[in-house]
Amino acid sequence: MRSLTPLLLLLALPACTVDPGVEYGSATLPLVDMHLHTGEWEDIPSATRRFLAERFPFPLGLDAEATAASVLTGEGVLAELDKAGAAEGVLFAVYAPRSVGITTNETVIEHIDADPGRLWGLASLRVDRWRTDRDAELAALDAALDHPRMIGVKLAHAHQHFRMDDVDYFGIYDVAQAHNAPVYLHTGPSPFPGTSQDAPYTDPAFLEAAITRYPGVSFILGHLGFDFIHGDEGALETCIRLAKEHDNVFLEPSAFGSSSGDPDQVHLPHALARIREEGLVDRVIYGSDGPQSPGFVNTYAERTIHAMTEAGYSADEARAVLSGNFARVFDVAPAVLP
Amino acid sequence: MRLLPPLLLLPSLLCGCASDTTTLFEVELRGVITYGAEVGPVEVQVHFEEAGEGELNHPLGEIDRFWTALDTPFVFAFDYPQDEGVGLIVYAWYDADDDGVLCAPGQVDEPAGLIVVPGFPLHDVDVDMDVGVRCQGPEDLLP
Numbered sequence: 001m002r003s004l005t006p007l008l009l010l011l012a013l014p015a016c017t018v019d020p021g022v023e024y025g026s027a028t029l030p031l032v033d034m035h036l037h038t039g040e041w042e043d044i045p046s047a048t049r050r051f052l053a054e055r056f057p058f059p060l061g062l063d064a065e066a067t068a069a070s071v072l073t074g075e076g077v078l079a080e081l082d083k084a085g086a087a088e089g090v091l092f093a094v095y096a097p098r099s100v101g102i103t104t105n106e107t108v109i110e111h112i113d114a115d116p117g118r119l120w121g122l123a124s125l126r127v128d129r130w131r132t133d134r135d136a137e138l139a140a141l142d143a144a145l146d147h148p149r150m151i152g153v154k155l156a157h158a159h160q161h162f163r164m165d166d167v168d169y170f171g172i173y174d175v176a177q178a179h180n181a182p183v184y185l186h187t188g189p190s191p192f193p194g195t196s197q198d199a200p201y202t203d204p205a206f207l208e209a210a211i212t213r214y215p216g217v218s219f220i221l222g223h224l225g226f227d228f229i230h231g232d233e234g235a236l237e238t239c240i241r242l243a244k245e246h247d248n249v250f251l252e253p254s255a256f257g258s259s260s261g262d263p264d265q266v267h268l269p270h271a272l273a274r275i276r277e278e279g280l281v282d283r284v285i286y287g288s289d290g291p292q293s294p295g296f297v298n299t300y301a302e303r304t305i306h307a308m309t310e311a312g313y314s315a316d317e318a319r320a321v322l323s324g325n326f327a328r329v330f331d332v333a334p335a336v337l338p
Numbered sequence: 339m340r341l342l343p344p345l346l347l348l349p350s351l352l353c354g355c356a357s358d359t360t361t362l363f364e365v366e367l368r369g370v371i372t373y374g375a376e377v378g379p380v381e382v383q384v385h386f387e388e389a390g391e392g393e394l395n396h397p398l399g400e401i402d403r404f405w406t407a408l409d410t411p412f413v414f415a416f417d418y419p420q421d422e423g424v425g426l427i428v429y430a431w432y433d434a435d436d437d438g439v440l441c442a443p444g445q446v447d448e449p450a451g452l453i454v455v456p457g458f459p460l461h462d463v464d465v466d467m468d469v470g471v472r473c474q475g476p477e478d479l480l481p
Contacts (some may be wrong), residue, residue, distance in 0.1 A: 125457050
């Protein structure tokens with residue numbers, strides 16, 4: 001099967017890159033993609049590997065391992081960023097052995113080294129043996145955040161199987177606060193096998209106890225609570241309420257606006273319009289949840305630009321969403337066009 | 339025991355994986371869940387005790403779930419995928435406010451409990467459980 005790969009990629013992949021920046025009306029804006037994955041195919045549970053392979057565009061699913069390998073390395077991610085005209089990207093560590101698999105902090109740091117001027121990382125930790133491993137896991141998270149390019153924490157209660165309101169895990173936010181590290185949290189039901197779909201693991205309302213207790217920690221609500229099982233907006237209004245009531249809440253509209261999740265381009269324009277109506281544009285941080293498959297990072301940026309245009313975002317508002325809010329929240333230098 | 343239909347193997351063949359045949363072991367779970375003298379809906383979940391290999395090994399892993407009533411004998415049959423994990427855990431929680439959510443914010447603190455079934459694999463499993471620990475998912479009640 002592997003020998004098919006070069007031909008399949010030639011058939012399916014546009015090899016071109018675009019100039020840095022994205023066009024928004026008459027403006028060219030820098031783009032930062034704050035939600036990207038890296039890792040190894042074999043570190044994903046077999047049920048999830050099957051799930052992913054079935055969703056690669058034909059014919060890439062015929063050799064899913066090679067397709068994944070082509071986009072999941074640091075170099076592969078950079079190539080996908082180049083196609084999208086993105087200046088910078090953020091790689092996520094993931095520790096979810098029951099659902100989406102493991103990408104260690106060390107792997108993320110290794111891939112960041114592919115271009116430390118363009119790639120950042122969010123660190124994470126295992127929580128599945130919390131009673132026995134808690135202190136060691138918190139220490140490992142603390143150590144990972146000492147790396148100058150590891151600028152935040154990634155959690156996914158639904159994939160990692162711990163309640164959003166469980167105070168036994170709030171030590172994670174203590175570590176984040178000590179490093180001034182924003183915390184990205186998956187919200188909403190997830191399509192991956194092995195996910196906890198129950199409300200305490202998916203509904204951002206259950207995060208409010210932590211959001212209130214840690215006003216110095218930035219909470220980034222990933223996917224805006226979108227319900228990927230039923231294909232509806234899910235907890236969007238809860239996310240908006242939390243952002244209106246808490247200055248430390250931010251919003252990340254990744255994945256649900258993809259061509260498969262939002263084929264008629266309804267959900268993403270609606271979500272971005274609602275956010276703008278509520279005066280929360282300065283809380284939105286762009287992410288794609290790529291690379292997923294070759295070309296996805298670019299396509300998601302295009303669909304987000306379309307959604308912002310539909311929702312009436314000005315060029316300055318689009319600039320904030322696409323890069324400015326990221327720089328402010330993560331306290332890094334703003335991305336600039338060459 | 340029986341094998342899954344060949345159609346389910348197609349995706350794994352397409353992605354070049356090794357054989358992914360799953361052997362299913364039939365289990366009949368019987369028992370009663372109690373919380374003092376109260377009556378009301380209770381959700382029961384059955385999990386592996388452990389699943390996954392190597393770095394992907396982890397406790398728990400849901401196999402199935404169902405609703406029954408407190409203080410009412412139940413019988414629940416399910417297929418246990420033998421190649422995906424080991425052991426059997428039964429977890430239950432009492433939905434005291436009947437909202438389908440364990441301890442929603444600002445609502446009733448609802449009780450839960452967990453038992454590791456000794457001697458598994460068994461075709462017939464008897465479980466009698468008193469729930470009593472507030473607002474805990476199965477991950478918090480592991481021994």
